[in-house]
Amino acid sequence: MSEKDTSTSIELLTFQLAEQEYSLDIMSVREIRGWTKTTPLPHAPSYMKGVINLRGTVLPVMDLSERLGLKPQKQTDRNVIIVVNHDDVMTGLLVDAVSDIIALTDDDLQPPPEMQASNAPNVVSALTVIDERMIRVLDLSSIVTSVQGQAA
Amino acid sequence: MSDPNDPMAEIRASFFIECEELLEALQDGLQALDDGDDDPETINIVFRAVHSIKGGAGAFGLEALVRFAHRFETVLDEVRSGRMSPDTTARKIFFQCADHLSDLVRISRDDGPLPDDVTAELLSSLNGLLGDAGIEEDDDSEEENIDFQPATLSLDLDLGGDDDDDGMGLPALEPDTSSDDGKFIIYFKPDNDLFETGNEPFHMLRALEDLGTCTVTCHLDELPDLDTLAPENSYLAWTIELETEAQEAEIAASFEFVEGLCTLDIKKKATADDIQQPDEETATNDASTEDTADETPDVPPAVEPESDQQPSGEDRSAPEPAMTSADSTPPAPKATAAPARQSSPTAAKSVVRVDLDRIERLVNLVGELVINQAMLAQSLERSGLSPHSDAMNGLEEFQRLTRDIQDSVMMIRAQPVKSLFQRMSRIVREASAAVGKDVRLHTEGESTEVDKTVIERLADPLTHMIRNAVDHGLENSEDRVAAGKPEQGQVNLTAAHRSGRVVIEVSDDGGGINRPKVMQIAIDKGLIPADASLSDGEIDNLLFLPGFSTAAVVSDLSGRGVGMDVVRTSIQALGGRISISSTPGEGTTFSISLPLTLAVLDGMVVQVAEETLVLPLNVVIETLTLTDNDVEMVRPGAHVVRVRSGFVPLFDLGKELGYRDPVQNYDGSVVLLIAHEDGSHAALIIDSIQDQRQVVIKGLDDSFYRAPGIAAATILGDGQIALILDTSDIITNAIGATGMATPQTTSGATA
Numbered sequence: 001m002s003e004k005d006t007s008t009s010i011e012l013l014t015f016q017l018a019e020q021e022y023s024l025d026i027m028s029v030r031e032i033r034g035w036t037k038t039t040p041l042p043h044a045p046s047y048m049k050g051v052i053n054l055r056g057t058v059l060p061v062m063d064l065s066e067r068l069g070l071k072p073q074k075q076t077d078r079n080v081i082i083v084v085n086h087d088d089v090m091t092g093l094l095v096d097a098v099s100d101i102i103a104l105t106d107d108d109l110q111p112p113p114e115m116q117a118s119n120a121p122n123v124v125s126a127l128t129v130i131d132e133r134m135i136r137v138l139d140l141s142s143i144v145t146s147v148q149g150q151a152a
Numbered sequence: 153m154s155d156p157n158d159p160m161a162e163i164r165a166s167f168f169i170e171c172e173e174l175l176e177a178l179q180d181g182l183q184a185l186d187d188g189d190d191d192p193e194t195i196n197i198v199f200r201a202v203h204s205i206k207g208g209a210g211a212f213g214l215e216a217l218v219r220f221a222h223r224f225e226t227v228l229d230e231v232r233s234g235r236m237s238p239d240t241t242a243r244k245i246f247f248q249c250a251d252h253l254s255d256l257v258r259i260s261r262d263d264g265p266l267p268d269d270v271t272a273e274l275l276s277s278l279n280g281l282l283g284d285a286g287i288e289e290d291d292d293s294e295e296e297n298i299d300f301q302p303a304t305l306s307l308d309l310d311l312g313g314d315d316d317d318d319g320m321g322l323p324a325l326e327p328d329t330s331s332d333d334g335k336f337i338i339y340f341k342p343d344n345d346l347f348e349t350g351n352e353p354f355h356m357l358r359a360l361e362d363l364g365t366c367t368v369t370c371h372l373d374e375l376p377d378l379d380t381l382a383p384e385n386s387y388l389a390w391t392i393e394l395e396t397e398a399q400e401a402e403i404a405a406s407f408e409f410v411e412g413l414c415t416l417d418i419k420k421k422a423t424a425d426d427i428q429q430p431d432e433e434t435a436t437n438d439a440s441t442e443d444t445a446d447e448t449p450d451v452p453p454a455v456e457p458e459s460d461q462q463p464s465g466e467d468r469s470a471p472e473p474a475m476t477s478a479d480s481t482p483p484a485p486k487a488t489a490a491p492a493r494q495s496s497p498t499a500a501k502s503v504v505r506v507d508l509d510r511i512e513r514l515v516n517l518v519g520e521l522v523i524n525q526a527m528l529a530q531s532l533e534r535s536g537l538s539p540h541s542d543a544m545n546g547l548e549e550f551q552r553l554t555r556d557i558q559d560s561v562m563m564i565r566a567q568p569v570k571s572l573f574q575r576m577s578r579i580v581r582e583a584s585a586a587v588g589k590d591v592r593l594h595t596e597g598e599s600t601e602v603d604k605t606v607i608e609r610l611a612d613p614l615t616h617m618i619r620n621a622v623d624h625g626l627e628n629s630e631d632r633v634a635a636g637k638p639e640q641g642q643v644n645l646t647a648a649h650r651s652g653r654v655v656i657e658v659s660d661d662g663g664g665i666n667r668p669k670v671m672q673i674a675i676d677k678g679l680i681p682a683d684a685s686l687s688d689g690e691i692d693n694l695l696f697l698p699g700f701s702t703a704a705v706v707s708d709l710s711g712r713g714v715g716m717d718v719v720r721t722s723i724q725a726l727g728g729r730i731s732i733s734s735t736p737g738e739g740t741t742f743s744i745s746l747p748l749t750l751a752v753l754d755g756m757v758v759q760v761a762e763e764t765l766v767l768p769l770n771v772v773i774e775t776l777t778l779t780d781n782d783v784e785m786v787r788p789g790a791h792v793v794r795v796r797s798g799f800v801p802l803f804d805l806g807k808e809l810g811y812r813d814p815v816q817n818y819d820g821s822v823v824l825l826i827a828h829e830d831g832s833h834a835a836l837i838i839d840s841i842q843d844q845r846q847v848v849i850k851g852l853d854d855s856f857y858r859a860p861g862i863a864a865a866t867i868l869g870d871g872q873i874a875l876i877l878d879t880s881d882i883i884t885n886a887i888g889a890t891g892m893a894t895p896q897t898t899s900g901a902t903a
Contacts, residue, residue: 039763039873041859042809048857051865051873056520058850058865058873060857 011103012128014135015082015095018070021135022095023102023128028084028140032098035079046072049094052081059083061092067143068123086144093143102130109137160212167208169505171257172571174201178250179574186243192232198246199228205253214260217253220271224249227278236281245277251578336396336403339417341371341389346413357392359406364396389415508604511564518554518561519848525554526845526869555846566601569647569656572611573598576618576645583622590629590640591622597647602654606746609726610656613719617658617742618643620716625660625740635737637661650745653770659741665734667691674700692732696720729880747863753876755866757843758824761811764874765838766847766866767824771879774825775841783818791818793835795825803886804837805877809861826879834883849876860885 012023038050038061047066051058061081065073073079073096081092109126125139181198184191206221228246230236238246252267252274259266338360342353360366371389375381394403400418407416529547537543573595584591602610626632626641633639644659667688674680674694686694694700698717723730728746747753755766776782778793783802785791792799802823806812815821815837823835847866850873852859863878 037872039865039875040811041857041875042811042862043860044857051852051875053867053871053873056516056523056850056867058852058867060852 009103009105010109011101012135012137013082013101014099014130015080016097016099017065017068017095018073020070021099021133022064023135023137024082024084024140025137026101028086030083030085030090033081033083033092035075035077035081035094052092054083054090054092057090059090059092061094064093064095064143067093084140084144086140089144091144102135104128112136164212166505167212168257168261170208171205171254174205175250175254175257176571176574177201178253179577180570182243182246182250183574183577185238185246195228195232195238199225199232202228202253205257209260212260216266216268216271217256217260220249220256220275221253223275223278224253227281230282242281245274245281247578247581249274249278251581254578334395334420336392336394336400337419338392338394338403339389339415339419340392340407341415342386342410343413343415344384344386346410347384347386351410351413353388353390356406356410357390360392360394360403363398363402363406364394366395367393369393506564511561515561515565518558519850522554522558522846522848523867523869525550527871530869558846562603563601565604567604567607568599568601569607570598572607572614573645573647575611576614579615579618580622580643583619584641587623588628589622589626591626591643592640593618593643593645595645600647600649600654602647602746606654606726609722610744610746613722613744614645614656614658616716616719618645621658621660621662621740621742624662626662631663635663654746656744656746657741658744659739661739664736664738664740665692665695665732667736670694688734692734695732696730753847753849753864753866755845755847755876756824756841757845757847757868757874758805758838759840759842760809760838761806763809763811764842764868764872765805765809766874766876767826767836767879768863768876769844771826771828772824773827776823776825776835778818778821778823778837780817780819793823795835800825800833800835801883801887802835802837803883805882806837806839808882808886826883828880828883832880832883834879836879836882847874847876 011026013026013029014021014023016022033054036052038052040050041048041060044050047063049061049063051060053059063072065071076096078097079094080098081094082098083090083092108128110128112122112124112127123139123142124136126137128135128137178198178201181194181201184194185198202221202225206218206225209217209221227236231238231242236242252270255267256271258264340353340356342351346353357366357368369391371391372387374387374389376387381387396403400420403418404416407414410416529551532543532547577593577595580591580593621643622641626643627635629639629641632641642661644657644661646657646659648655670691671680671686671694674691674697675682675684677700679694679697679700680686695716696719700716720730723744723746726746728744730742730744732740732742734740753766754769756769756772757764757766759765774795776793776795782793783791784794784799791802793802802818804815807814818837821837822840823837824841826834826836847868849864850866852862852865852875859875861878861882862875863881864876865873866876868874
């Protein structure tokens with residue numbers, strides 16, 4: 001559907017977190033919802049905002065800024081919850097605002113430079129530049145699953 | 153079979169589902185026999201189950217299954233006819249055979265490699281039971297003498313038919329029938345019903361061809377003109393001249409699955425008489441027979457109910473064969489073949505098989521309905537309508553209906569634990585044989601109903617516990633005799649409903665937990681400090697620690713040390729709890745307590761620190777409003793409430809959940825008095841009670857965070873989510889935090 005079919009094309013949903021731009025593969029995004037009050041879970045890590053009712057199912061919501069170690073953001077009415085599906089598990093990610101959907105090819109993505117301690121989960125899987133802005137492509141699985149070890 | 157478009161695959165699948173039921177009936181019957189039930193009907197049930205499996209297996213060409221089932225059946229027939237009495241040895245072999253039969257069914261289903269050596273071994277045991285007669289008998293699996301009719305009919309046949317049976321089952325009478333190798337003339341005319349049940353004449357004709365040389369003539373006389381032809385009717389008939397060495401009964405067996413659904417006449421050419429015998433009885437007592445002319449052609453009743461059990465998928469294929477045959481070409485092989493359609497032996501009531509997904513969907517929808525109803529109720533209340541208005545009355549009715557619907561839906565999912573228990577009896581047999589102990593499994597409460605998902609997920613932990621009981625729990629027979637106990641060990645498996653939960657207990661009458669030894673092992677393995685002083689209960693709980701194994705000799709049966717902690721994890725994953733109690737010299741009891749259903753709960757809705765929470769109503773025994781005088785301090789941070797019956801530890805729910813700082817002033821606080829099935833009590837401080845209502849349990853996805861003290865969640869009338877508390881967990885955690893009830897250092901023994 002695009003001329004850039006020479007390599008696999010990928011569509012990314014970009015959004016803002018603490019004035020930075022991040023993105024997720026749009027195939028893992030199920031829907032985007034406005035902010036609603038969450039029911040907090042006792043003794044949960046601070047990035048676990050709690051659970052919300054998503055049409056009859058219980059959806060856990062985490063604050064993505066806090067999850068990534070950014071400073072928690074003030075709640076505004078532009079806050080949205082991106083509902084993502086990873087391995088058939090639905091999770092809500094609270095972000096500051098959703099910006100755009102961009103289409104890229106694999107060639108446009110660069111691997112992030114090695115700079116983290118090797119044992120830290122690599123949450124940013126790639127980087128790309130759009131209109132002179134750097135956009136971080138997040139690796140959903142490390143965001144959603146690596147918590148398991150910490151909680152157990 | 154992997155091809156999803158293969159019409160056979162579906163029928164095949166339903167055959168295996170049926171096999172499961174039959175195997176269950178088989179186990180049941182054998183168990184009854186073992187318990188001393190000498191009702192002739194019991195052995196009949198056993199016999200019919202094996203027979204039906206064999207019949208079905210034949211239709212799918214599952215040779216190994218047929219062969220084994222046939223021999224098993226032959227032996228059972230001996231018992232049935234009273235020529236052999238099932239003594240202990242025989243019963244043991246029967247059990248082994250039943251187990252093996254179910255293995256074979258499973259292997260056939262998965263197309264796995266066949267355990268031929270086991271089969272051979274068991275076949276020779278069976279032959280041993282039969283004595284000389286059995287060994288001579290040939291293996292021809294299609295030999296058929298007994299019919300799988302509903303119970304009453306079968307009994308009738310027994311009374312009159314014993315002698316006939318011999319002709320088939322035993323070689324003694326064989327000369328009667330084997331003297332001829334001749335020509336048979338078979339007249340075969342399918343009824344309309346034959347096609348409706350998915351049978352296919354082509355396969356029968358082909359089966360005949362296997363027996364010998366066939367000359368088939370198709371009769372088209374009845375075929376109407378095309379414009380008057382009803383595609384679903386059967387107009388064709390065949391005459392088959394068959395030159396074969398096979399017995400008449402073998403020929404009849406080819407038509408076994410369509411008896412009652414066709415007009416069938418098998419005549420020996422030489423002695424052909426002109427009697428047209430309707431077939432439905434041929435397979436039953438034609439064994440040694442000369443055609444009995446007095447059979448009346450009353451076709452449908454005996455077999456009719458069977459067709460009701462057809463999976464609906466077959467129906468659409470029914471008209472097809474009729475159409476093709478109307479073209480006077482041989483029926484196309486693409487049509488479905490004859491599935492083994494037998495009504496399950498005990499099936500007096502009609503049963504519908506439903507895909508679990510559909511039920512799941514229904515359950516979810518009903519859940520939505522309940523939530524919606526709660527929302528409606530809330531908004532009506534807010535609108536300020538008079539409680540006696542029509543709308544409010546209607547709402548009440550609506551509420552009642554919703555509840556009824558919900559109960560009925562839950563009943564669909566509920567299943568008796570019987571199937572699970574039967575699997576366990578096999579585990580006991582195998583485990584006891586492996587360790588050379590004589591063990592008897594005693595089960596109780598088999599009819600206790602539990603949610604299907606729970607049953608499925610219980611199998612593994614229960615298997616492990618049973619093996620443990622046999623291997624570690626029970627002493628070997630010398631020790632038992634020395635301790636003055638009967639030589640045969642006993643393992644009990646019981647299920648019961650208790651205070652809104654299902655309690656399943658596995659107990660043995662063995663030596664009990666050797667606590668000093670357990671302690672020593674835990675210390676050796678560094679699980680507890682060497683100077684730890686633990687209560688008996690705490691020592692018992694050491695068994696649940698990861699990496700603990702008590703068996704001095706690690707057998708291949710259990711004792712790899714991955715056991716009980718895995719069991720506990722899987723039980724907890726089901727929302728259940730496991731506890732252990734043991735008396736030295738008398739045995740050990742593991743008790744699993746599980747939620748009845750994973751779907752609904754009678755709950756008490758309370759408010760704590762701005763949050764709405766739900767407690768299971770069945771744990772709340774009393775609500776109180778405290779005054780200062782009621783509360784006593786045991787030591788700083790640990791308080792008790794004085795209730796009539798004594799002192800009850802007091803916890804602040806808001807604090808335990810981390811929602812707020814502890815309440816300082818208890819005067820006027822509302823507390824809930826909680827009692828658990830283990831007899832423990834506690835008082836929980838809450839802010840206010842809002843409601844008592846049925847709530848729909850929504851699973852909390854705990855894949856990345858499991859909140860302590862929270863069992864699940866529910867959706868309230870306003871669309872908000874409320875958490876459902878696991879009070880027992882909360883209190884355990886609270887005790888762990890304050891050390892209130894455990895003055896000793898526990899060092900993670902209960903963690």
